[in-house]
Amino acid sequence: MMGMDGATGRLFSRQWRLPGLAIPLLVVSASSAATVSILPDWQISGSNTLRGGHYGATSDATSGPYPFEGDLYFNEFNVYLNKRNSRYDTFRGEISGAYNLNDDYRADRFGIVPERLSLVRENGDNALPYRLELGDHFAYYSYLTLQRSLKGAQVEFQPASKIAGRRHSIQITSGANDSSWRGLSLQEDHSTGASWLMQDETLGSMSINFVHNSRDASTTAATADRSQNVLSIAGERQLAIGDHSLSVEAEAAHFSGDHNGLAGAASGQDKSDNGYFLQLSGRSNSLPWDYQLRFDRYGQDFQPRGAVVTADRRSAELRSGWMHSSGVRIRGRLQHFEDGFETLNELRTRTYGATLSGPLLRGFTADLNGNIDAFVQNIDNETGTTDTLTHNLNMSVTKPLPNDWTGRATVFLQNLNDDGLVNADLFTRQISVNADHRIQIGGFEGIITPGFEVRTLRKGFSHSTDINPTLAVSLSQGPHALRMDYSSRMQNRSFSVSGADIDTHTFNFDYRYTRRQHIFGVETNMFNREPTPGESTEAYRISAYWTYSFDRPAVTLAARNIDAIGLSSVSRPVEVNIAGLAPGRSVEAVDAALAEAGVAGGVNQAGYRVYEYPLFRDVFRRQRLALQFDQGLLARSALIIDFDDVGDRNSVLQTFEQVRQMLIRDLGNPSRTYEEGEFSASLAQDLNAQRLTRIVEWSVPGGVIRFGIPRRLDGQVRMEIQHATRFTQSGETLWSIEGVR
Amino acid sequence: MMNRTGLNDCLAVLLGIVIVSINLMSPLQARQFRQMMPIAGPEVETANLPENAEPVSRLQPLSRTDVQPLVEKIVGQWNGGSMESILADSFYDKSRLLDVMDTQVPRDARLSIQSIQGIQTLQQYRVPDAGGGRDSLVSIVSATVRTQLEFNSTNGFVRLPGTNEFLLKVTTAAAP
Numbered sequence: 029m030m031g032m033d034g035a036t037g038r039l040f041s042r043q044w045r046l047p048g049l050a051i052p053l054l055v056v057s058a059s060s061a062a063t064v065s066i067l068p069d070w071q072i073s074g075s076n077t078l079r080g081g082h083y084g085a086t087s088d089a090t091s092g093p094y095p096f097e098g099d100l101y102f103n104e105f106n107v108y109l110n111k112r113n114s115r116y117d118t119f120r121g122e123i124s125g126a127y128n129l130n131d132d133y134r135a136d137r138f139g140i141v142p143e144r145l146s147l148v149r150e151n152g153d154n155a156l157p158y159r160l161e162l163g164d165h166f167a168y169y170s171y172l173t174l175q176r177s178l179k180g181a182q183v184e185f186q187p188a189s190k191i192a193g194r195r196h197s198i199q200i201t202s203g204a205n206d207s208s209w210r211g212l213s214l215q216e217d218h219s220t221g222a223s224w225l226m227q228d229e230t231l232g233s234m235s236i237n238f239v240h241n242s243r244d245a246s247t248t249a250a251t252a253d254r255s256q257n258v259l260s261i262a263g264e265r266q267l268a269i270g271d272h273s274l275s276v277e278a279e280a281a282h283f284s285g286d287h288n289g290l291a292g293a294a295s296g297q298d299k300s301d302n303g304y305f306l307q308l309s310g311r312s313n314s315l316p317w318d319y320q321l322r323f324d325r326y327g328q329d330f331q332p333r334g335a336v337v338t339a340d341r342r343s344a345e346l347r348s349g350w351m352h353s354s355g356v357r358i359r360g361r362l363q364h365f366e367d368g369f370e371t372l373n374e375l376r377t378r379t380y381g382a383t384l385s386g387p388l389l390r391g392f393t394a395d396l397n398g399n400i401d402a403f404v405q406n407i408d409n410e411t412g413t414t415d416t417l418t419h420n421l422n423m424s425v426t427k428p429l430p431n432d433w434t435g436r437a438t439v440f441l442q443n444l445n446d447d448g449l450v451n452a453d454l455f456t457r458q459i460s461v462n463a464d465h466r467i468q469i470g471g472f473e474g475i476i477t478p479g480f481e482v483r484t485l486r487k488g489f490s491h492s493t494d495i496n497p498t499l500a501v502s503l504s505q506g507p508h509a510l511r512m513d514y515s516s517r518m519q520n521r522s523f524s525v526s527g528a529d530i531d532t533h534t535f536n537f538d539y540r541y542t543r544r545q546h547i548f549g550v551e552t553n554m555f556n557r558e559p560t561p562g563e564s565t566e567a568y569r570i571s572a573y574w575t576y577s578f579d580r581p582a583v584t585l586a587a588r589n590i591d592a593i594g595l596s597s598v599s600r601p602v603e604v605n606i607a608g609l610a611p612g613r614s615v616e617a618v619d620a621a622l623a624e625a626g627v628a629g630g631v632n633q634a635g636y637r638v639y640e641y642p643l644f645r646d647v648f649r650r651q652r653l654a655l656q657f658d659q660g661l662l663a664r665s666a667l668i669i670d671f672d673d674v675g676d677r678n679s680v681l682q683t684f685e686q687v688r689q690m691l692i693r694d695l696g697n698p699s700r701t702y703e704e705g706e707f708s709a710s711l712a713q714d715l716n717a718q719r720l721t722r723i724v725e726w727s728v729p730g731g732v733i734r735f736g737i738p739r740r741l742d743g744q745v746r747m748e749i750q751h752a753t754r755f756t757q758s759g760e761t762l763w764s765i766e767g768v769r
Numbered sequence: 770m771m772n773r774t775g776l777n778d779c780l781a782v783l784l785g786i787v788i789v790s791i792n793l794m795s796p797l798q799a800r801q802f803r804q805m806m807p808i809a810g811p812e813v814e815t816a817n818l819p820e821n822a823e824p825v826s827r828l829q830p831l832s833r834t835d836v837q838p839l840v841e842k843i844v845g846q847w848n849g850g851s852m853e854s855i856l857a858d859s860f861y862d863k864s865r866l867l868d869v870m871d872t873q874v875p876r877d878a879r880l881s882i883q884s885i886q887g888i889q890t891l892q893q894y895r896v897p898d899a900g901g902g903r904d905s906l907v908s909i910v911s912a913t914v915r916t917q918l919e920f921n922s923t924n925g926f927v928r929l930p931g932t933n934e935f936l937l938k939v940t941t942a943a944a945p
Contacts, residue, residue, distance in 0.1 A: 091926040108830045116810045134884045143887030152810025166891040170802035186808050207913050227805045235802045262802040336861045527923040
């Protein structure tokens with residue numbers, strides 16, 4: 029068992045023992061005496077998680093989510109390796125897997141379960157640049173030939189071209205498809221192939237692909253030995269015609285060999301068929317208009333094992349979209365699918381739909397954001413056993429509300445008219461509402477989200493009403509984070525659309541404590557199902573885990589943190605900047621520094637002391653410095669920077685970039701960034717709809733500095749720079765100091 | 770209520786491969802056959818590459834801690850009936866899958882994560898911003914996820930477990 033001494037990059041041996049159980053752990057120690065120098069040239073990082081859980085159920089366990097009961101344990105690990113011989117000659121590797129003692133949920137097998145093993149050599153120094161991948165790799169030629177993960181080897185050569193703007197790539201692939209290395213059989217599902225790709229700035233792109241796949245016979249699946257080949261040619265060309273930019277893409281493929289069969293194993297032997305795909309995409313350069321026309325045709329016997337397309341299908345699709353200057357986007361689609369078109373009972377699906385999204389009521393309420401999708405779909409077959417007409421409407425809206433609430437509502441309506449053999453008419457109506465509200469409880473801050481959903485299903489003279497109240501809470505304080513959610517779903521089927529009345533209650537609780545590279549957590553899931561008539565089921569899961577992350581920079585940083593947050597730092601002189609106003613500084617030291625810098629006139633607001641003070645002299649926007657103290661020490665500092673006009677995309681973007689560049693100048697390159705979406709004129713709506721996220725973080729001694737544009741419950745748009753010991757996950761967008769407005 | 774075949778078809782399509790575009794700008798893999806993934810070298814760094822893709826100097830694999838919230842987000846979107854925003858436009862049969870989810874999946878069906886198994890960062894490359902802004906860092910990540918679909922049918926409680934590979938396209942802002 030090996031771990032890594034992060035401070036020195038050396039490896040050592042250690043084994044962690046539990047009563048009656050020896051579990052291999054990858055652990056780190058900064059002061060191990062038993063260090064052995066292994067792979068000193070490699071950078072090594074990763075994590076290890078030890079998890080134990082108890083699963084239980086009363087009465088009928090088959091009617092609950094946990095079919096396996098008892099005390100279950102596993103340990104999982106990831107190790108990343110990196111080595112650089114020169115600027116263009118690199119190795120990298122990944123090893124991940126688990127030691128699964130007895131957890132049926134974690135893996136099918138017990139003991140050591142290697143899941144991902146890969147080693148990649150990339151050499152651009154060579155006269156013939158190449159990339160060699162051993163172990164797990166992703167093989168992607170085209171949709172009609174190969175797109176899947178394989179365990180084996182893949183090599184790519186990129187010979188230089190004498191023609192400017194042209195490049196070539198040749199890939200050779202061989203490997204088996206399996207989710208685990210344990211029990212891997214190369215004969216069970218093995219693919220070997222080659223692909224040539226040429227990309228030319230003028231001519232476009234062209235690719236020729238060949239894949240051979242073989243599979244052993246299976247008695248359980250009633251299949252014979254299968255061997256098959258698929259050969260394809262694909263191309264793409266960009267065009268400019270008049271005011272329009274166009275892209276034409278096509279692929280044609282020929283399949284020969286065996287597949288599973290349509291009526292028994294023998295019917296799939298020695299077959300051949302073709303697949304075709306053609307697509308025209310375009311957009312206007314003067315109007316906010318785009319469109320796409322697409323045709324697909326795949327024969328009944330066109331069944332390449334690694335392809336993602338569906339055999340025996342013919343389809344035509346037309347899509348078009350228009351972006352209004354208000355930010356509202358409308359898209360339409362016409363689709364015609366023919367499944368089983370080479371059989372005597374072809375299934376036809378015709379869909380006509382439209383989607384409207386963006387600030388739907390901008391003229392009345394600018395901060396309401398929504399999405400409306402509606403379609404009509406007719407499905408029928410030759411024999412008339414299937415003949416349905418479906419009208420579908422799905423609408424959702426989001427809007428900031430008074431008193432720190434953000435509300436969401438969805439409406440779903442569906443009318444299924446079945447004139448086929450089953451005659452299963454069904455009318456579904458569903459309305460759900462929920463809202464986020466910022467709360468503070470015992471020093472914890474977070475969000476509470478109550479919600480309610482009502483659904484009715486009507487079928488002839490019978491109907492069902494489902495009522496589903498929900499409540500979710502997420503809270504955090506320093507290293508502590510917890511989430512809870514509760515849901516009660518009462519399915520009242522007194523006239524029985526689909527069986528007994530059923531009440532289902534679920535409660536989930538998740539607590540996590542983070543200390544440097546360690547995360548300790550507890551998760552609880554409770555499930556209760558009460559059918560009437562019928563036997564009720566209670567099931568639960570309680571698990572605890574410990575995650576240890578290791579890498580050299582992290583350990584180095586952690587070592588600095590120990591000193592930085594020590595008592596000696598409390599009395600150190602404070603600099604009035606965002607890095608200097610670090611958590612752990614004493615009230616006296618902070619006050620003295622503020623006085624010396626001429627910062628005065630602080631007012632108390634929602635637990636913060638707030639100063640109107642331009643910390644960035646070059647940023648001509650309103651700036652407020654907010655400081656939060658706890659037990660005589662600075663707990664959090666923040667600079668709030670307002671925008672001039674959030675409707676002016678360029679102004680917002682420039683200001684944001686200006687501040688970000690200043691922080692990079694002062695703090696260096698960020699440790700983490702999390703960005704989603706792009707700046708637009710509808711910035712406020714995009715933020716509230718979580719289509720736009722901007723978070724940049726720097727790990728600094730004693731904590732983290734975060735800069736970004738947080739989503740706020742009152743809909744206000746502003747930048748914030750916060751310095752704290754830790755933050756919620758980057759994906760959590762509600763991290764603003766809500767109390768300071 | 771839907772039939773089992775329809776549901777399995779839906780799941781097979783949905784959970785076979787999922788491409789998540791965390792950031793939709795500059796989708797390099799928009800077409801249906803592979804793109805050039807340049808190998809970094811003295812010549813390549815100065816070449817005017819098609820699609821503006823640039824090799825990364827060193828691949829930075831996404832950790833389990835990075836990937837787990839993304840997988841949870843996918844499952845959350847599935848349960849919330851809002852997969853449209855998270856499925857990449859290049860997802861094969863995207864609109865048909867979404868239609869099937871509306872018309873055939875039981876409204877009370879919930880998807881849960883049993884465990885996340887192997888995670889691997891398959892590819893990583895930089896895409897310069899056409900407007901002169903910051904580059905994007907695109908990571909193609911594979912995650913093997915054990916899931917379970919749960920709902921009440923006329924025959925009682927139904928559990929449909931499965932082991933699936935999620936293919937995530939994660940676009941973040943590249944470090945300057």
